[in-house]
Amino acid sequence: MTYFGAMQNEIYNAGLKGILPPFPVDFATLERRAHEALGPSLTNYIAGGCGDEHTQNQNAAAFHHWGMVPRMMVDCSVRDLSIELFGHKYPTPLFMAPIGLNGEATQDRHGDLAAARASAMTGVPFCASTLANDPLEEVKKACGTTPAWFQLYTPRNRELAESLIRRAEAAGYSALVITLDTWVTGWRPRDLNASNFPQLRGKVLQNYFTDPVFRSLLARPPEEDPAAAIFTWAATFGQVLTWKDMAWFKSVTRLPIVLKGICHPEDAARAVDHGADAIYCSNHGGRQANGGIATIDLLEDVVRAAGDVPVLFDSGVRSGSDAVKALALGARAVGVGRPYTYGLALGGAEGAAFVLRAILAEADLLMAVNGYPTLADVRAAGARRTDR
Numbered sequence: 083m084t085y086f087g088a089m090q091n092e093i094y095n096a097g098l099k100g101i102l103p104p105f106p107v108d109f110a111t112l113e114r115r116a117h118e119a120l121g122p123s124l125t126n127y128i129a130g131g132c133g134d135e136h137t138q139n140q141n142a143a144a145f146h147h148w149g150m151v152p153r154m155m156v157d158c159s160v161r162d163l164s165i166e167l168f169g170h171k172y173p174t175p176l177f178m179a180p181i182g183l184n185g186e187a188t189q190d191r192h193g194d195l196a197a198a199r200a201s202a203m204t205g206v207p208f209c210a211s212t213l214a215n216d217p218l219e220e221v222k223k224a225c226g227t228t229p230a231w232f233q234l235y236t237p238r239n240r241e242l243a244e245s246l247i248r249r250a251e252a253a254g255y256s257a258l259v260i261t262l263d264t265w266v267t268g269w270r271p272r273d274l275n276a277s278n279f280p281q282l283r284g285k286v287l288q289n290y291f292t293d294p295v296f297r298s299l300l301a302r303p304p305e306e307d308p309a310a311a312i313f314t315w316a317a318t319f320g321q322v323l324t325w326k327d328m329a330w331f332k333s334v335t336r337l338p339i340v341l342k343g344i345c346h347p348e349d350a351a352r353a354v355d356h357g358a359d360a361i362y363c364s365n366h367g368g369r370q371a372n373g374g375i376a377t378i379d380l381l382e383d384v385v386r387a388a389g390d391v392p393v394l395f396d397s398g399v400r401s402g403s404d405a406v407k408a409l410a411l412g413a414r415a416v417g418v419g420r421p422y423t424y425g426l427a428l429g430g431a432e433g434a435a436f437v438l439r440a441i442l443a444e445a446d447l448l449m450a451v452n453g454y455p456t457l458a459d460v461r462a463a464g465a466r467r468t469d470r
């Protein structure tokens with residue numbers, strides 16, 4: 083059994099030799115230092131959200147009004163944080179949420195490969211975004227033996243959508259995560275004030291530029307005429323999806339289908355009826371719609387409506403205790419988003435792996451102290467709202 087909390091002993095023992103941890107273990111310091119490293123433009127894109135960012139801020143703040151009650155006289159000397167998903171046993175209940183700007187987050191602009199290496203180093207599965215600086219085949223290889231999932235932004239062009247799915251299958255991804263809330267970009271004042279939308283500057287489009295169907299839409303290849311390729315990308319980016327599209331997805335792939343962006347219990351129930359293999363409760367980190375409700379406050383109802391279908395969760399997870407609360411409220415797996423991208427910005431694969439390990443260490447030690455040796459105990463203990 084992996085003892086994630088041992089990271090704490092490593093840090094204290096290194097301190098005896100005068101060695102401090104290479105990266106911050108708390109989110110506030112991580113965020114501040116990452117913003118310094120990223121510079122204003124990338125910080126705006128990664129840290130920014132929709133409207134006045136109320137929903138985004140609530141995502142993280144709302145974890146504070148959930149609390150857990152410890153149990154005593156329980157043997158917690160061994161903890162089991164493993165989960166089962168899509169027929170595979172994962173050593174941890176975390177995953178790396180798809181972040182379509184990972185590619186730009188590292189100095190070498192190959193942040194997708196660095197994120198994949200962090201996944202290989204930690205066993206935390208990486209959900210690779212359609213928007214990437216390196217093709218999905220290379221990203222999958224860099225994940226090593228850790229299974230990876232592919233997140234699809236469904237293009238309007240069906241042949242292109244199918245081509246991306248086929249490539250993901252051929253590359254060995256083990257789930258298809260279809261993002262439902264982003265056929266159009268939400269209103270993001272930080273980026274608008276700076277007139278900056280990275281994709282229109284040709285960033286993170288390598289999955290398109292390397293795709294045979296996409297290339298066949300162009301008069302000249304992207305290497306010769308990038309402006310025309312970007313224009314074609316913009317014209318084909320976002321398909322509005324409805325429930326009718328599920329039949330098409332199910333007809334083109336045998337990969338487990340995960341629907342990302344489900345926050346309403348009725349949508350969760352419809353997703354189950356339409357054959358979704360997992361539901362991904364997320365509001366895109368508050369980047370797509372403002373005026374919403376913190377996702378953690380919606381999770382319990384979504385889990386109830388999903389029945390036996392597993393629910394993945396993200397939005398606002400900043401620490402191990404946040405992750406344990408989401409698990410207590412019924413998430414099968416918990417997505418880490420901005421924190422690992424900040425790790426990439428500070429230290430590439432090692433930085434992202436450190437952030438994931440720190441979250442796991444805190445989660446493990448919290449379970450130890452709270453008397454929850456397994457995730458089933460976490461779930462049974464549940465979490466309570468403290469503000470009502």
Ligand SMILES: Cc1cc2nc3c(=O)[nH]c(=O)nc-3n(C[C@H](O)[C@H](O)[C@H](O)COP(=O)(O)O)c2cc1C
Pocket residue numbers: 127128129141179180181182183211212213233261342364365366367368369396397398399418419420421
């Ligand atoms: C810079 C950035 C880029 C993102 N790109 C994608 C993406 O390509 N596909 C996707 O489904 N979600 C994307 N997301 C949303 C994340 O998958 C996840 O839902 C979100 O980061 C969770 O919020 P948090 O990071 O505040 O915890 C992105 C989020 C950020 C911050």
